[in-house]
Amino acid sequence: MSSRWAPRWELIKITVNGRQETVCYDQETKLYLCPRCGPECLKGGIPTSGSYFFNQQDLLNHLLAHRYELWNKKKHKEVEEEEEGGEEDEDEE
Numbered sequence: 001m002s003s004r005w006a007p008r009w010e011l012i013k014i015t016v017n018g019r020q021e022t023v024c025y026d027q028e029t030k031l032y033l034c035p036r037c038g039p040e041c042l043k044g045g046i047p048t049s050g051s052y053f054f055n056q057q058d059l060l061n062h063l064l065a066h067r068y069e070l071w072n073k074k075k076h077k078e079v080e081e082e083e084e085g086g087e088e089d090e091d092e093e
């Protein structure tokens with residue numbers, strides 16, 4: 001018996017802010033994983049760190065928050081000044 005967690009990732013496409021994102025869903029633990037926090041899951045690996053969610057809505061909120069990097073206040077502060085002038089949008093066309 002192995003004590004290692006062996007996730008069985010299923011890649012799921014969800015729509016975030018009108019854009020499609022591929023996220024990871026583990027059929028073993030029934031948890032969703034943010035692919036930006038733990039990109040290893042996209043390749044079937046086990047992320048060393050990551051953000052896990054019990055339902056798609058929570059994951060969705062988390063992905064939306066990524067856009068503003070709410071937990072990265074330093075960066076947010078720097079961006080603030082530029083924001084006034086116009087749109088800051090790092091999305092590719």
Ligand SMILES: [Zn+2]
Pocket residue numbers: 034035036037038051062066
């Ligand atoms: Zn994340």
